[in-house]
Amino acid sequence: MKSYFVSPVAYILLFSCSLINGASFVFWLNYLSINNIKEFTLLQACMNAFFFWFLLLVQVPVLTMRSFAEEYKLGTIEMILTAPVREWELVLSKFLGSVCFFAVLWMPMALYLAVLRIVYGHPLGMSVGMIVLPFLMLLLIGMFFISIGLFVSSLTKNQIIAAILSFALIFLIFSLSFLIYLGIGGQTREMISYLSFLDQMDTFSRGIFDSRPVVLLGSATFFFLFLTEKILEWRRLRE
Amino acid sequence: MKGVTVSHPLRFQLRINNILTILLMFAIVWIVNYLGYKYYYRKDFSKGGMYTLSSKTINVLKSLPEPVKIIVCLTNSKLQSDIDNLLKEYKYYGGNKIIIEHIDPALNLERAEALAKRLKFDLQENVIIFEYKNFHKFVNDNQLVEYDNSVAMFGQSPSIKAFKGEQQFTAAILSVVEGKPSKVYFLTGHGERNIDNYNQPGGYGIIATQIRKENMEPLTLNLLESGAVPEDAAVVVVAGPKNPLSPSEIQAITHYLDSKGKLIVLEGSNSNSGLEPLLSKYGIIFQNDKVVAIGRLVGGLGGEMLIDKAAGTHFADHPAVKPMIGYTLQLPDCRSIALSTDSSNPNVKKVTALVKTPEGFWGEVNWKEEERPKYDPGVDIPGPLILAAVYDGGEVPGKEGIHVFGTRIAAVGSSSFLANQNIKPDGVDFFINLLNWMLQKEMALGIAPKSVQEFGLSIPASQRQTVAMICLVTIPFAFLVLGVGMYFSRRR
Numbered sequence: 003m004k005s006y007f008v009s010p011v012a013y014i015l016l017f018s019c020s021l022i023n024g025a026s027f028v029f030w031l032n033y034l035s036i037n038n039i040k041e042f043t044l045l046q047a048c049m050n051a052f053f054f055w056f057l058l059l060v061q062v063p064v065l066t067m068r069s070f071a072e073e074y075k076l077g078t079i080e081m082i083l084t085a086p087v088r089e090w091e092l093v094l095s096k097f098l099g100s101v102c103f104f105a106v107l108w109m110p111m112a113l114y115l116a117v118l119r120i121v122y123g124h125p126l127g128m129s130v131g132m133i134v135l136p137f138l139m140l141l142l143i144g145m146f147f148i149s150i151g152l153f154v155s156s157l158t159k160n161q162i163i164a165a166i167l168s169f170a171l172i173f174l175i176f177s178l179s180f181l182i183y184l185g186i187g188g189q190t191r192e193m194i195s196y197l198s199f200l201d202q203m204d205t206f207s208r209g210i211f212d213s214r215p216v217v218l219l220g221s222a223t224f225f226f227l228f229l230t231e232k233i234l235e236w237r238r239l240r241e
Numbered sequence: 242m243k244g245v246t247v248s249h250p251l252r253f254q255l256r257i258n259n260i261l262t263i264l265l266m267f268a269i270v271w272i273v274n275y276l277g278y279k280y281y282y283r284k285d286f287s288k289g290g291m292y293t294l295s296s297k298t299i300n301v302l303k304s305l306p307e308p309v310k311i312i313v314c315l316t317n318s319k320l321q322s323d324i325d326n327l328l329k330e331y332k333y334y335g336g337n338k339i340i341i342e343h344i345d346p347a348l349n350l351e352r353a354e355a356l357a358k359r360l361k362f363d364l365q366e367n368v369i370i371f372e373y374k375n376f377h378k379f380v381n382d383n384q385l386v387e388y389d390n391s392v393a394m395f396g397q398s399p400s401i402k403a404f405k406g407e408q409q410f411t412a413a414i415l416s417v418v419e420g421k422p423s424k425v426y427f428l429t430g431h432g433e434r435n436i437d438n439y440n441q442p443g444g445y446g447i448i449a450t451q452i453r454k455e456n457m458e459p460l461t462l463n464l465l466e467s468g469a470v471p472e473d474a475a476v477v478v479v480a481g482p483k484n485p486l487s488p489s490e491i492q493a494i495t496h497y498l499d500s501k502g503k504l505i506v507l508e509g510s511n512s513n514s515g516l517e518p519l520l521s522k523y524g525i526i527f528q529n530d531k532v533v534a535i536g537r538l539v540g541g542l543g544g545e546m547l548i549d550k551a552a553g554t555h556f557a558d559h560p561a562v563k564p565m566i567g568y569t570l571q572l573p574d575c576r577s578i579a580l581s582t583d584s585s586n587p588n589v590k591k592v593t594a595l596v597k598t599p600e601g602f603w604g605e606v607n608w609k610e611e612e613r614p615k616y617d618p619g620v621d622i623p624g625p626l627i628l629a630a631v632y633d634g635g636e637v638p639g640k641e642g643i644h645v646f647g648t649r650i651a652a653v654g655s656s657s658f659l660a661n662q663n664i665k666p667d668g669v670d671f672f673i674n675l676l677n678w679m680l681q682k683e684m685a686l687g688i689a690p691k692s693v694q695e696f697g698l699s700i701p702a703s704q705r706q707t708v709a710m711i712c713l714v715t716i717p718f719a720f721l722v723l724g725v726g727m728y729f730s731r732r733r
Binding site: 007 | 252255256259262263266267270273274277278281282283284285286287288291292322326329342343348400694695696697698699700704705708709711712713716717718720721723724725727728731
C-alpha cells in the first residue's frame with residue numbers, strides 16, 4: 003500500500019483518472035440539467051458511460067503491472083519469499099494494497115456527489131440503494147480486474163508485457179458483454195447475460211441487488227488470486 | 242522456504258499436485274457459480290420499489306402449473322431496460338416456470354420472421370408474447386405505460402406518468418394459464434361485419450386477428466339457429482347490422498343481459514339493429530343522425546370541406562378509455578349517442594359517456610336528403626356529441642357469496658372504424674380496451690401502476706461551475722502537486 007503512495011506513477015494515475023472522471027461527471031451534470039432529463043440518475047449516467055468503462059479497463063493494468071513483474075526484475079522476490087511470509091500472504095497483501103489504491107482512484111466520484119448532496123443540499127432523487135449498489139459493483143469489478151492484473155504480473159518480469167497482457171485479458175472478458183448484441187438467444191444468452199458487466203452495472207445502478215454477480219466476481223477474484231499464488235509456488239519450485 | 246532442496250522426482254510430484262489443485266479449484270469455482278446462478282437472491286432498493294412485485298403476482302408465479310414462455314420481441318422500444326428488469330423479477334420468483342426468450346428482429350431476422358409467421362404479428366411492433374401450451378397473449382409496449390398529456394398544450398411530447406408492466410404481465414400470464422380463451426361472439430344474419438373476411442374492405446378479419454392475440458376467441462353467432470346466447474359467451478358483439486333483429490333474437494339478447502351478460506353494440510349511421518328500445522332501457526339512446534363537421538382546407542386554398550369522420554378527442558376517466566387520453570379516435574360513418582335523462586329509470590345513473598367530439602361537430606339529421614349538409618339550429622343536434630357510452634351494472638352477489646360483475650353494455654356509434662379498410666391502431670386499442678373492461682381482465686387484478694421514477698436535476702449554473710472547478714481543477718491538480726512533492730522528497 004505504502005509503495006503505491008511513494009511512487010510518482012501513482013500520482014500521474016490519480017491525476018489522469020480524476021481528470022477523466024471529473025470531465026465525465028461535469029459533462030453528465032450539465033447534460034442532465036440543461037436538457038431537463040429525468041429518466042435516469044446522474045450516477046447511472048456516469049457509471050454506464052463510455053469513459054467509465056474506458057477508465058476501468060485501462061487503469062487496472064497500469065495499477066497492477068508492477069506488482070510482481072518489478073519484484074522479479076529487481077530480484078527482490080527472492081528476498082520476500084525467504085522472509086517468513088507465505089505465498090498467499092504476499093498475494094493477499096499485494097491484492098489489498100491494489101484494492102485500496104483502486105478505491106482511492108474512485109473516491110472523487112463519491113466526493114462530487116457528496117458536494118452536490120451535502121454542500122448544496124440537492125436531493126438528487128436517488129435512494130440509498132441506488133447510490134451504494136453501483137459503488138459496490140464497481141468495487142467487485144475492480145477486485146476481479148486487479149486479481150487478473152496480479153496474475154498476469156506474476157507471469158512475467160516485464161512490466162509493459164504485464165500491462166499489455168492484463169489489458170488484453172480484461173478486455174477479452176469485458177467484451178463478452180457485447181455478445182448479447184449479436185442476437186444470440188436461449189441458454190447462451192442467459193449465460194452471456196450472467197457474465198455481462200454492462201448488464202450487472204445497469205441492474206445495480208437501478209438499485210436492484212442481485213447475488214449472482216457477487217458470487218461470480220467474488221469466486222473469479224478468488225480463483226485468479228489462487229492462480230497467482232500457484233504461479234509463485236511454481237517459480238519457487240523451478241528455482 | 243526458498244532454501245529447501247527438493248529432489249527432481251519430488252519437484253515433479255509437487256508440480257503435478259499443483260496442476261491437480263488448480264483443476265480442483267476450477268471445478269469448485271464452477272460448482273459455486275452453478276449453484277450461485279441457480280439459487281440467487283434479488284432485492285429491489287430502487288426509488289419507490291419500481292421493480293418490486295406485488296404479493297398477488299408472486300402468488301401467481303409460484304403457483305404456475307407448467308412453464309410459461311415469455312418472448313420479448315422489441316425493435317426500438319424505449320422501455321427495453323424496464324421490461325428486461327421487470328422480467329428478471331418474474332424469472333426470480335417463477336424460477337423454471339418462467340422461460341424468457343429475446344428475439345431481436347434487427348439481429349436475428351430469420352428467427353423473428355419465423356415467429357411472426359407462426360403467431361401472425363407484424364415485426365414492426367414492440368411486443369412481449371406470453372405463450373402457454375397453445376395459448377398466446379400479446380402485450381404491446383405502449384400498453385405498459387400511462388402518459389401525462391398535460392404538457393401537450395405547451396407543445397411538448399407527452400411524458401410517461403406510470404408504468405403498468407406488472408399489471409399487464411400478470412394479467413397476460415393469468416390469461417394464458419386459464420387455458421380456454423374467452424369466447425367473443427359476433428352476431429350474424431343481418432348483414433353484420435364478417436370476422437372471417439380478411440380481403441373485403443368492410444370485413445372484420447383484421448380485428449378478429451387482434452382479438453386472438455388477446456387470448457380471446459372470436460366466433461360467429463346466429464341466434465335464429467341457436468335460439469339463445471351460448472352459455473360460454475364472454476361477450477356478444479353486434480357489429481353494424483343492416484337489418485333489424487327479429488323479436489325472438491331481441492328476446493334472446495334481453496335474456497342474456499338479464500343474466501349478467503356483456504354486450505357491445507357497434508351501430509353506424511347506416512345500421513339498424515332493432516336493439517334501440519332495449520338499449521334505451523339501460524339509459525343509452527342511439528340518435529338517428531350522422532356526425533359531421535366543417536373543416537378548413539389546409540394549404541392556403543381557403544375553402545371548406547365536410548368532415549364525415551367523427552373525431553373522438555375527449556375521453557372519460559374510465560378504465561376502458563383511460564389509456565386513450567391524449568389520442569384521437571376516428572369513427573367514420575358515425576351516429577351520435579344520447580344518455581337518457583329519465584330520472585325514474587334507475588339504470589340512468591350507471592351510464593357513462595366514454596368518448597366525445599369537440600364542439601365543432603354536429604349530428605346531421607337530414608344527412609340522406611341534404612347534398613351539402615350544414616348545421617340547422619333546432620333541427621340538427623349540436624356538439625359536442627357522445628360517440629360511445631357504457632352501462633355498468635356494478636358488482637352483484639354470485640354463487641357462494643362471491644361478488645361478480647353484473648351486466649355491462651357498450652354502445653359505439655360506428656362499426657366501420659374496425660373494418661379492414663379503416664382500421665387504425667387507436668381504433669384497435671379502443672376496442673380491445675373495451676373488451677378487456679367487459680371481461681374485467683386487467684382491472685380485476687387490482688395491481689396498481691407504478692409511478693415512474695424521476696430524477697430531475699435543478700442545479701443552478703453557478704453551482705455547476707463550482708462543481709466543475711472542483712472536478713476538473715482542484716482535485717486533479719491536488720494529486721499532481723502531491724505527486725511532484727513526492728518526487729522531489731524522494732530525490733532528496
